[in-house]
Amino acid sequence: xxxxxxxxxxxxxxxxxxxxxxxxxxxxxxxxxxxxxxxxxxxxxxxxxxxxxxxxxxxxxxxxxxxxxxxxxxxxxxxxxxxxxxxxxxxxxxxxxxxxxxxxxxxxxxxxxxxxxxxxxxxxxxxxxxxxxxxxxxxxxxxxxxxxxxxxxxxxxxxxxxxxxxxxxxxxxxxxxxxxxxxxxxxxxxxxxxxxxxxxxxxxxxxxxxxxxxxxxxxxxxxxxxxxxxxxxxxxxxxxxxxxxxxxxxxxxxxxxxxxxxxxxxxxxxxxxxxxxxxxxxxxxxxxxxxxxxxxxxxxxxxxxxxxxxxxxx
Amino acid sequence: xxxxxxxxxxxxxxxxxxxxxxxxxxxxxxxxxxxxxxxxxxxxxxxxxxxxxxxxxxxxxxxxxxxxxxxxxxxxxxxxxxxxxxxxxxxxxxxxxxxxxxxxxxxxxxxxxxxxxxxxxxxxxxxxxxxxxxxxxxxxxxxxxxxxxxxxxxxxxxxxxxxxxxxxxxxxxxxxxxxxxxxxxxxxxxxxxxxxxxxxxxxxxxxxxxxxxxxxxxxxxxxxxxxxxxxxxxxxxxxxxxxxxxxxxxxxxxxxxxxxxxxxxxxxxxxxxxxxxxxxxxxxxxxxxxxxxxxxxxxxxxxxxxxxxxxxxxxxxxxxxxxxxxxxxxxxxxxxxxxxxxxxxxxxxxxxxxxxxxxxxxxxxxxxxxxxxxxxxxxxxxxxxxxxxxxxxxxxxxxxxxxxxxxxxxxxxxxxxxxxxxxxxxxxxxx
Numbered sequence: 177x178x179x180x181x182x183x184x185x186x187x188x189x190x191x192x193x194x195x196x197x198x199x200x201x202x203x204x205x206x207x208x209x210x211x212x213x214x215x216x217x218x219x220x221x222x223x224x225x226x227x228x229x230x231x232x233x234x235x236x237x238x239x240x241x242x243x244x245x246x247x248x249x250x251x252x253x254x255x256x257x258x259x260x261x262x263x264x265x266x267x268x269x270x271x272x273x274x275x276x277x278x279x280x281x282x283x284x285x286x287x288x289x290x291x292x293x294x295x296x297x298x299x300x301x302x303x304x305x306x307x308x309x310x311x312x313x314x315x316x317x318x319x320x321x322x323x324x325x326x327x328x329x330x331x332x333x334x335x336x337x338x339x340x341x342x343x344x345x346x347x348x349x350x351x352x353x354x355x356x357x358x359x360x361x362x363x364x365x366x367x368x369x370x371x372x373x374x375x376x377x378x379x380x381x382x383x384x385x386x387x388x389x390x391x392x393x394x395x396x397x398x399x400x401x402x403x404x405x406x407x408x409x410x411x412x413x414x415x416x417x418x419x420x421x422x423x424x425x426x427x428x429x430x431x432x433x434x435x436x437x438x439x440x441x442x443x444x445x446x447x448x449x450x451x452x453x454x455x456x457x458x459x460x461x462x463x464x465x466x467x468x469x470x471x472x473x474x475x476x477x478x479x480x481x482x483x484x485x486x487x488x489x490x
Numbered sequence: 491x492x493x494x495x496x497x498x499x500x501x502x503x504x505x506x507x508x509x510x511x512x513x514x515x516x517x518x519x520x521x522x523x524x525x526x527x528x529x530x531x532x533x534x535x536x537x538x539x540x541x542x543x544x545x546x547x548x549x550x551x552x553x554x555x556x557x558x559x560x561x562x563x564x565x566x567x568x569x570x571x572x573x574x575x576x577x578x579x580x581x582x583x584x585x586x587x588x589x590x591x592x593x594x595x596x597x598x599x600x601x602x603x604x605x606x607x608x609x610x611x612x613x614x615x616x617x618x619x620x621x622x623x624x625x626x627x628x629x630x631x632x633x634x635x636x637x638x639x640x641x642x643x644x645x646x647x648x649x650x651x652x653x654x655x656x657x658x659x660x661x662x663x664x665x666x667x668x669x670x671x672x673x674x675x676x677x678x679x680x681x682x683x684x685x686x687x688x689x690x691x692x693x694x695x696x697x698x699x700x701x702x703x704x705x706x707x708x709x710x711x712x713x714x715x716x717x718x719x720x721x722x723x724x725x726x727x728x729x730x731x732x733x734x735x736x737x738x739x740x741x742x743x744x745x746x747x748x749x750x751x752x753x754x755x756x757x758x759x760x761x762x763x764x765x766x767x768x769x770x771x772x773x774x775x776x777x778x779x780x781x782x783x784x785x786x787x788x789x790x791x792x793x794x795x796x797x798x799x800x801x802x803x804x805x806x807x808x809x810x811x812x813x814x815x816x817x818x819x820x821x822x823x824x825x826x827x828x829x830x831x832x833x834x835x836x837x838x839x840x841x842x843x844x845x846x847x848x849x850x851x852x853x854x855x856x857x858x859x860x861x862x863x864x865x866x867x868x869x870x871x872x873x874x875x876x877x878x879x880x881x882x883x884x885x886x887x888x889x890x891x892x893x894x895x896x897x898x899x900x901x902x903x904x905x906x907x908x909x910x911x912x913x914x915x916x917x918x919x920x921x
Contacts, residue, residue, distance in 0.1 A: 198510070198514045199514055199516050199734065202724055202731055240583060240584060243583065245586075246584070246586040246587035246590065246758070246759060247759050247760065248759075249584050249587045249759065250587045250590075250591070250755050250756065250758050250759020250760070251756070251759050251760075253587070253752075253755045253759070254752045254753075254755035254756035254759060255752070256752075257748045257749075257751040257752035257755055258748070258749060258752030258753075258756075259752075260745075260748045261745045261746065261747065261748030261749035261750075261751070261752055262745065262749065263745070264741050264742070264744050264745030264748065265741070265742055265745035265746070265749070267741055267745075268737070268738040268739075268741035268742040268745065269738075269742070272737050272738035272741060273738070274733055274738045275733065275734075276731060276732065276733060277514075277516055277731070277732065277733065277734055278516075278724055278729055278730070278731045279516050279729065279730050280728060280729055281716060281727075281728055281729060281730055281846060284619050284715065284844065329674050330674075332673075332674045332675070332677060332688075333673035333674045333675070333676065333677045333678060333684075334673060334678075335670070335673065336669035336670065336672070336673045339673075339678065339679050340662075340669060340679065354775065371775055379774065379775065381679065381680050381774040382679055384774065384775055414775070418659070418794075418799075418811065418812060419655070419656045419659040419660070419794060419812055419816075420655040420656060420658055420659040420681070421652060421655055421656065421777050422774070422775060422776060422777040424776070424777045435777075436777050436778075436779045436780075436781070436878075437652060437656065437777065437781060438794055438795045439795065439877075439878060439888050439892075440799070450799050452889060453795075453799065454794060454795060454796075454797055454798065454799050454811060454812075454815075455799050455811070456799040456800055456801040456810070456811040457801065483659070483679075484658075484659035484662055484663065484810060484812060485662075485663060485801060485808050485809075485810025485811070485812070486662045486663065486668055486669050486672075486808065486810065487664075487665050487666055487668055487669060487807055487808060487809070488669065488807065488808075489808045489810075490806060
């Protein structure tokens with residue numbers, strides 16, 4: 177066995193080649209033959225670890241058959257796996273000759289002759305007439321075939337079309353609560369809020385609406401929306417214009433609606449304009465009116481398409 | 491006995507020469523070279539636990555009524571997927587343990603990949619001839635992150651529903667093709683509808699198949715090119731120093747495999763993760779307060795929160811505010827990471843020679859400073875992703891914390907870069 181150390185001839189160490197092509201030993205410092213005593217202690221440790229592993233595996237089987245909870249199951253499993261793993265690592269460190277070896281690296285690029293030979297075999301061996309035409313046609317076939325297969329994607333979803341633009345809200349629809357009760361002018365006190373849906377569309381994802389009642393004098397709606405808020409009732413889309421979460425928190429003191437996902441806030445009094453957080457667009461407003469019985473009804477669909485923004489959003 | 495089996499195979503396959511080379515394959519020993527192995531072994535455990543879960547999981551968003559041993563949800567309308575997750579957790583023997591191990595394994599998997607990537611970056615192991623493996627490795631990271639997200643998004647709970655609504659909005663925000671992509675993937679305007687079985691197919695079949703293929707390629711290339719060495723006696727670009735595969739390296743690696751399994755089993759046993767029964771079933775009219783994604787998406791969540799409410803109007807077209815932090819930022823980060831070996835070669839070190847000895851962090855002040863700055867940037871975003879939780883815990887206001895983080899996200903990386911660059915340059919000069 178050849179032992180090399182740092183002072184060994186650099187070229188010899190660099191080469192690191194033995195006659196048989198296998199790596200040759202290389203000594204850099206500490207690694208030496210394993211002491212007899214160390215081996216005996218190592219064996220003892222490994223036996224302990226393996227015993228724990230086997231015992232825990234039996235414990236796992238027992239825990240499983242007696243219907244134990246996940247803590248006992250996982251604990252015994254972890255001990256068993258860990259005992260075996262630790263035993264193997266100790267075995268490698270204490271009882272196996274962990275000698276450092278050195279080896280020359282193979283040069284990765286092929287020699288020019290090898291490259292030339294392969295390119296010759298690839299290109300020139302069997303001269304084919306009209307190769308260019310046929311290669312071009314093959315590319316054409318593959319392209320059209322790919323297009324044919326890709327068109328299957330259409331099965332996954334129809335074109336977005338109008339689905340993103342409108343909701344099921346139409347003029348005259350009654351507002352109902354999650355429980356299905358119609359909402360009337362007397363339902364809310366100023367400063368309170370509930371979620372409402374179009375009648376017969378309870379749970380509709382993009383038509384869900386937050387209804388807030390505020391003190392009428394405080395309203396700062398644009399002139400065009402002056403009659404959208406009968407008796408101080410304001411209705412806005414409940415889907416955040418930022419990332420589509422449900423705008424679920426209402427702070428009555430500041431009259432702000434807040435989205436709990438990214439903390440965008442919207443000013444209820446001023447047509448739900450964003451006042452803080454990452455949202456850029458106001459919550460779309462639902463025009464309201466009260467019928468002769470005092471029931472709140474939609475005056476039409478939302479002022480804008482509800483939900484997060486997209487390329488064609490007006 | 492072993493010898494007779496070996497002879498049987500060798501007389502049919504001519505294996506002796508190959509086997510001898512394999513047994514003598516040289517692996518350098520260093521703890522930082524084990525990070526990739528930890529990722530590999532967590533992946534093995536992910537597949538094993540995932541197969542068990544697949545026996546019971548039902549990827550359907552159909553509405554059903556829950557009846558079972560979790561009394562708080564008795565008689566509640568939930569999705570079939572959610573009911574099957576509750577059944578795995580409460581009825582199936584060892585189901586909860588395996589579910590928690592699967593989730594923990596995914597977190598360890600991505601963590602090990604990220605640390606492995608950091609080790610590669612800070613030692614410039616991506617240099618020629620290893621650019622291919624850098625690119626494959628980054629792809630593995632992307633797939634791991636994506637599959638983690640798909641995995642915790644199909645359970646039909648309120649947290650997954652919230653995450654899917656955000657993912658839907660991010661995809662929808664892509665200019666021109668966003669609405670099309672969104673409708674192709676989600677099958678309509680409901681984020682938790684047809685996408686559930688689709689994500690399940692992607693989660694258990696498509697991505698694992700690609701991961702396995704790329705992982706095999708990754709390891710094959712490592713085997714072909716052989717591992718890098720840290721600088722040291724005898725280590726040059728034309729030689730390799732380490733221990734032989736057989737027996738001690740193989741035993742250590744095999745042992746590490748079981749230690750990784752044990753670690754994840756212990757986590758699955760002792761540390762609760764993704765308790766979907768506490769979150770409750772998904773409900774489009776509800777939202778989970780203080781919702782947090784899994785750790786590897788925290789920086790994206792933070793970017794969504796920190797980016798100001800500014801969108802772009804182009805005529806009657808819109809680029810929503812969420813596009814910039816949700817699509818553009820991660821796309822730029824990963825594009826830059828993919829290009830980094832070439833950035834280093836063309837602009838930083840101007841060195842296109844093959845290298846097998848690693849650069850130490852202090853020997854490459856620019857790379858190290860840049861890497862540390864990027865880390866601090868992502869860390870600031872990560873904290874921003876939890877700013878509401880930090881506000882509750884610290885008693886501060888979300889607005890104040892967000893303002894501080896909006897400054898820190900730019901200032902802290904710049905300061906870090908200057909400090910690290912100076913420190914590396916000083917050490918290098920003394921060296």
